Amino acid sequence: MSKTVALISANLKGFARNRMSVLLLVVFPMLIISVIFSSLAVDVPKKIPVGLVPGHGYEDVAELNGAVSSFLTVTEYASMRGCVEGIKDYRNYLCIEISGSKPVVINAYYDNTREPVIYEILQKIKSAVDFVQKQKSREIASDFLDKFDNTMVKVGKFKNDLSSIDADLDGYIAEVDASIRELQKTRSELRQTLDSMDSDLYTIRYNEGYLKTQKNNIYSAMHSYISDVRNYLSVRNAQPGDADYNLYTSIRSRTDAVDASLNNFNNAANGYFAVIDARIASYEDASRKGRQKLVDIDNSIAKLKSTKQNLYDYKAETSMAKSDIAEIENDFREIQGVDAETLVNPVVIRNVPVYSADPGAGELGIENILHGLNSLSLQIIFPKLLLLVTLFLSLLISSFVCVNYINSDAIQRIRVVKGVSMQEAASICVSSLIIMILPIFSILALGSALFGIAILPNFPAVFLIITLLSANFILFGMAIAYVIKKESITLLVSTFMLVLFVFFSGVLVPIERMNAYFAFVAGNLPLNTALEAFNKAVFYGKDVFSLGSETALLLGWLAVSAAVALGAKRLRRA
Amino acid sequence: MEPVTLEAKDLAVGVEKFRVSGISFSLCGGDILGLVGRSGEGKSILIKTLTGLRRPLSGKITVKSGDSETGMAEIAGYSPQDNALFPFLTVEENIATFAELHGVKRKELEEKTSSLLKRLGLEKSRKKRIIELSGGMRKRADLAAALIQDPSVIILDEPFNGLDVSVQQFVWELLADLAREDRIIIISSHILGDMQKRCTKFGLVLEGKYYGTERILEAIREKKAKNLEGLLNSLFSGRLAMEEK
Numbered sequence: 001m002s003k004t005v006a007l008i009s010a011n012l013k014g015f016a017r018n019r020m021s022v023l024l025l026v027v028f029p030m031l032i033i034s035v036i037f038s039s040l041a042v043d044v045p046k047k048i049p050v051g052l053v054p055g056h057g058y059e060d061v062a063e064l065n066g067a068v069s070s071f072l073t074v075t076e077y078a079s080m081r082g083c084v085e086g087i088k089d090y091r092n093y094l095c096i097e098i099s100g101s102k103p104v105v106i107n108a109y110y111d112n113t114r115e116p117v118i119y120e121i122l123q124k125i126k127s128a129v130d131f132v133q134k135q136k137s138r139e140i141a142s143d144f145l146d147k148f149d150n151t152m153v154k155v156g157k158f159k160n161d162l163s164s165i166d167a168d169l170d171g172y173i174a175e176v177d178a179s180i181r182e183l184q185k186t187r188s189e190l191r192q193t194l195d196s197m198d199s200d201l202y203t204i205r206y207n208e209g210y211l212k213t214q215k216n217n218i219y220s221a222m223h224s225y226i227s228d229v230r231n232y233l234s235v236r237n238a239q240p241g242d243a244d245y246n247l248y249t250s251i252r253s254r255t256d257a258v259d260a261s262l263n264n265f266n267n268a269a270n271g272y273f274a275v276i277d278a279r280i281a282s283y284e285d286a287s288r289k290g291r292q293k294l295v296d297i298d299n300s301i302a303k304l305k306s307t308k309q310n311l312y313d314y315k316a317e318t319s320m321a322k323s324d325i326a327e328i329e330n331d332f333r334e335i336q337g338v339d340a341e342t343l344v345n346p347v348v349i350r351n352v353p354v355y356s357a358d359p360g361a362g363e364l365g366i367e368n369i370l371h372g373l374n375s376l377s378l379q380i381i382f383p384k385l386l387l388l389v390t391l392f393l394s395l396l397i398s399s400f401v402c403v404n405y406i407n408s409d410a411i412q413r414i415r416v417v418k419g420v421s422m423q424e425a426a427s428i429c430v431s432s433l434i435i436m437i438l439p440i441f442s443i444l445a446l447g448s449a450l451f452g453i454a455i456l457p458n459f460p461a462v463f464l465i466i467t468l469l470s471a472n473f474i475l476f477g478m479a480i481a482y483v484i485k486k487e488s489i490t491l492l493v494s495t496f497m498l499v500l501f502v503f504f505s506g507v508l509v510p511i512e513r514m515n516a517y518f519a520f521v522a523g524n525l526p527l528n529t530a531l532e533a534f535n536k537a538v539f540y541g542k543d544v545f546s547l548g549s550e551t552a553l554l555l556g557w558l559a560v561s562a563a564v565a566l567g568a569k570r571l572r573r574a
Numbered sequence: 575m576e577p578v579t580l581e582a583k584d585l586a587v588g589v590e591k592f593r594v595s596g597i598s599f600s601l602c603g604g605d606i607l608g609l610v611g612r613s614g615e616g617k618s619i620l621i622k623t624l625t626g627l628r629r630p631l632s633g634k635i636t637v638k639s640g641d642s643e644t645g646m647a648e649i650a651g652y653s654p655q656d657n658a659l660f661p662f663l664t665v666e667e668n669i670a671t672f673a674e675l676h677g678v679k680r681k682e683l684e685e686k687t688s689s690l691l692k693r694l695g696l697e698k699s700r701k702k703r704i705i706e707l708s709g710g711m712r713k714r715a716d717l718a719a720a721l722i723q724d725p726s727v728i729i730l731d732e733p734f735n736g737l738d739v740s741v742q743q744f745v746w747e748l749l750a751d752l753a754r755e756d757r758i759i760i761i762s763s764h765i766l767g768d769m770q771k772r773c774t775k776f777g778l779v780l781e782g783k784y785y786g787t788e789r790i791l792e793a794i795r796e797k798k799a800k801n802l803e804g805l806l807n808s809l810f811s812g813r814l815a816m817e818e819k
Binding site: 002003005006007009010013014015017018408409410411412413414415416417418420 | 659676
């Protein structure tokens, strides 16, 4: 370890005291970095000229002009042809034709030789249009919501009325219920009375029939006796003077009297029976009428029940009405809850970016929105810039330090010492890392200060990623130096390798455009792996432990780079 | 210091198409072996092989310190043709770096450095960077770096290139002192007069072959040369050959 430290110290002192190397590998890169970063301002002061051709249906041209005036110089054209000529003369970056209101259609004619700028401007214009649209929508929605509030009051009153009706219906239902119960009780009592009366009538009629039969039997028997007596008398036929003539006449007169009495009695009894029958008939008629009353009562109960059912039905309807009103209220509340855009546009597609570049800004104004867009575009560029600079510095510094070391006079004496090969390689690697600290930390500080990238809160992860990436390319640069040994050619080859790495970084050509094999390789190269890990750390606050797979992959590459570097050192006896 | 011996037996050095063979010699403490030969004959390759920087093609080098065999790297101090120093480090920083690499204890470092700087006349220059020194002072600093681990064998490859006579004499005096301390000195140089005067043994590298002291003395007699310098001048100019063709 002490030997490694001694060599690191010698390397670093040698580097630091060599003004030219410090100038070329630290000051010059930092100067370039400063120039690059200071050229990327979040609030772009330069206005970009664009042409505007107002189309049909879009009425907010003046407001749009106001919204984009901070970053665009808008020239209005009567026709698209004139505007496009402006593009060809490089007077305009693009021509916008805005038409319609729902939705707003933006036709953008642009010079596709300046694509990256155009897309950014288009994005900004879209944001400005969205903003104006949203402002308008808010005004309309505000008016609408005022009216809506009144409607809500009316709905509330209607709901109260319905509740009152519901309560009344409950009262009616209770009253009908009481009437039904009363009628049922009356019917029950009447039925009992009628049943009792019918039973009595039956008994009376039975007894009457019995009495009639008995009377008729007695009458027939008595009449038969009287006939017999008369027959006896006719046989005797006593004449006046007969001894028994008095008796005879007496018996005959008495028999006539008995017969007359019997007939009278019979007639009287029949008269009584007729009266009884009439009374019974009268009672029976009353009973029938009573029974009819029962039917009437039943009908009344049925009617009351029907009424009750109707009341229940009304109540159900009022409940449904209340429920409908509640639903309407909910719907209204939902409508009250939705924002202006949703209210105005029935379908609102919202792209919700997961990362917010400027979370504090909110949506307070177009300036803030554009500031956020600028911040975002710069924050997205920053990791690529940082890692590309890391790549450049790692490769160039390590190959420079390594080639300087292996060509230094001191190497001849160092090589005489046995068993320092690993320490030599380690010292170059660590020295290169230390030399890189200043420029890399400067970039991180610039990124944090100028672009508001969350580097400090995620510093452990950022530090780990940068260190692993740097170590990877440092070892690779060392391998190049060990293989080539000559200073000029080493730096030339390092530059070629830089081009290769930059190409496969996805900065020049998106990885998605490469064929499957190269896309896979490029996607898993240290630069892209580190880029993903870095983005995860600074944009989404992933800590060191959440970056396990990327760290493992970078460590894997580190092992490969170390093996290549040490293999080259051994093979070339460098 | 343990008595040291160095023996090379049937050594061949170089690469496949360029080789120097027949290298055999035996040295002990106090010997100064002077390696002579024309430029490009292979002296430096032989020296690098002796230091361990190159592997011999064949043969064996045996180094003994006391009774035990050891490696050249453990006991050798090496001063190559160009001064093997970190140019942007000071004299004492260079010495400290090589002391660390050779495992010199830190407690002893200051004392050894001071003593060495005094011996080499570098006391006033200890804080100066190598690039600020003259050629002579650089050579002294280089020797200081070579001697910091107190080596038993000191190997110098063309140490006098570009040095004025006074520095050359200083170096020779130093080497003589070191030899008197029972160290083995191996030196290559083109300054034949001093080599003849100062060295106790010689090795001639010529046309891929190595000729030891005895063969050289024999050749001086055979070729009726005035001395070593005369022999070599005749050999190098092609007027004489070591072996009959």
